[in-house]
Amino acid sequence: MKFKSLLAKPFAAYIYSKIQKEMMHAVADQEAILQNQIKTGCKTVFGRGHRLDDVHTYEEYKQAVPLRDYEQLKPYIEKIKQGKHNILWKGQPLYFAKTSGTTSGIKYIPISKDSVNNHIDTARNALLCYMAETGKHDFADGKMIFLSGSPTLERIGGIPTGRLSGIVNHHVPRYLRTNQLPSIETNCIEDWETKLDQIVAETIGQNMTLISGIPPWVQMYFDRLQAKGGKKIRELFPDFSVLVHGGVNFEPYRPSLMDSIGGAVDTIETYPASEGFIAFQDSREHEGLLLNTNSGIFFEFVPAEEVFDENPTRLSLKEVKTGVNYALILSSNAGLWAYNIGDTVKFVSTEPYRLVVTGRVKHFISAFGEHVIAEEVEQSLMSVAGAEGLRVTEFTVAPRIQVAEGLPHHEWFVEFEEAPQDLSSFSLQVDRQLRKRNIYYDDLLRGNILAPLKLRVVRKNGFIDYMKSVGKLGGQNKVPRLSNDRLIAEELMRFLQ
Incomplete structure (x- = not known):
């Protein structure tokens, strides 16, 4: 030693x-x-x-x-x-x-x-x-x-x-x-x-x-x-x-x-x-x-669904429960x-207080009331990719509200090390996983308000090239997993496979 x-x-x-x-x-x-x-x-x-x-x-x-x-x-x-x-x-x-x-x-x-x-x-x-x-x-x-x-x-x-x-x-x-x-x-x-x-x-x-x-x-x-x-x-x-x-x-x-x-x-x-x-x-x-x-740091926690309410519930540490998605508030x-600070967390234990980060307050999709969060998207994609032995390099998701034909849907931009051989089957499996994790999303598909998700394959190093093009390559910069608009999605159209 x-x-x-x-x-x-x-x-x-x-x-x-x-x-x-x-x-x-x-x-x-x-x-x-x-x-x-x-x-x-x-x-x-x-x-x-x-x-x-x-x-x-x-x-x-x-x-x-x-x-x-x-x-x-x-x-x-x-x-x-x-x-x-x-x-x-x-x-x-x-x-x-x-x-x-x-x-x-x-x-x-x-x-x-x-x-x-x-x-x-x-x-x-x-x-x-x-x-x-x-x-x-x-x-x-x-x-x-x-x-x-x-x-x-x-x-x-x-x-x-x-x-x-x-x-x-x-x-x-x-x-x-x-x-x-x-x-x-x-x-x-x-x-x-x-x-x-x-x-x-x-x-x-x-x-x-x-x-x-x-x-x-x-x-x-x-x-x-x-x-x-x-x-x-x-x-x-x-x-x-x-x-x-x-x-x-x-x-x-x-x-x-x-x-x-x-x-x-x-x-x-x-x-x-x-x-x-x-x-x-x-x-x-x-x-x-x-x-x-x-x-x-003194921490407070607001149930995530209330964070944009006029008078949201504010909880101290002793009041939190496991399994609930909270917006994180701090006084320091x-x-x-x-x-x-814009993050959402979920406690997995209160003895002691341990948590996982579930996403960002503003990084969600709720263009139709579905309120899909990053945790649900990540788990859905990675469970299917893992089962098929595929490796995901990077991804982001945005809603497509205006469509030439058919129904609105979520559009997924995914960069793989090697893309699935059957992209339609892969997309359908991811969609099923997301429906299991988010009942609101499932209701919208059952009610023919939304179509199943559409998956677009981003070319090799496409996300790196995108980040370079917007001056955010390296350091602490990250690609948002979810956007409630199409600003990133439209830029990524230039980097598809």
Whole structure:
């Protein structure tokens, strides 16, 4: 055992034990976080405007602070960008995490001095829990790569601003710097394909033991490695043993990634967001990700079907139930207040609180009242593909309302490694699976309101070429699984097989 893995062993045991204890008092921790949030927040412009000094309970908090999205937060962000202090949180943010929104353009999410450790420590804790549970520490002595955005930061209103992954890169512990690849010069390259080629050149001869990133971009990295080295990833990196992933559901990408690797490796799932590090995989024995209940974030949950209602039900952690689809709301020590981050989650356990991500609030199809969500689409497609031994590279779904003949329907754009021989049969099976999972969709087909789905095969690398064409190749950019309009669908028509 080498030096770093030797030091990691007792630290992993300590952190793992601490997290195990925190599981037992998650509700109490959440209540304490809310009280601390109110205590600090009442001294801010936001807090005075919402009379937080009169708020003492969660029920009073719900009355005083309405749910909000970025558009409703934006006036406060603009004041911060003008150089004003004590707007949403004490002082000024340490950073702005810049992220693109579908309706708001670029969003600037504050990260405070108090909240930055949520992002850094949680990523660390996910690795330490893995070490403690499995007893595997040796990867800490090898080279690690985190496929991320550029760490180059601009200043907006005097505040360092950039992609979350780039910001986090500035906080990699010094003891890991010698293990980290690529070089800072390569990481600062903005063009993703140029950067990727340079990453391959820097890593192909190294002892890579851990690789981390969003699955589609990890796959692109693996493809480039194989093209250059002519071997499977396990042959190029014999000691590669841990793949850390997040950002999208991993299962659609698992078969292709494992094939590229040349065999199974351990995986660790994380749930980071610009607004906060929400959850992480703490165990290989249990389904779901452990909610981060003691890291400066107070969580609320709104039944997904009510999220656009005028007065939706708002639930604290102790009120949630398993198997229910919730919109995720958070208030944090970065200065976010009852903020809808746009994700939907479902609890698979409440002892402890573990969840799975089911999709995006705005990424659904309900052009006819069916309210199909990403989880249903992914499970339907992957169950049929898996049964037929097919590998799906990428996919997205949109409604087709205006049709020249026949009935409206859902249009699926799917890129396969090798397309089904009988596309009609494959499409029909996927449609049947979706009907089983969504009774509203089934009712619409039974009532001859909708026709069965139509599946279009996207050519090899078509999704990559599409993302390149819209300037969203690489980094944290993802293709939405579902759209309630046809903006993406019409663009993808250029990339069909």
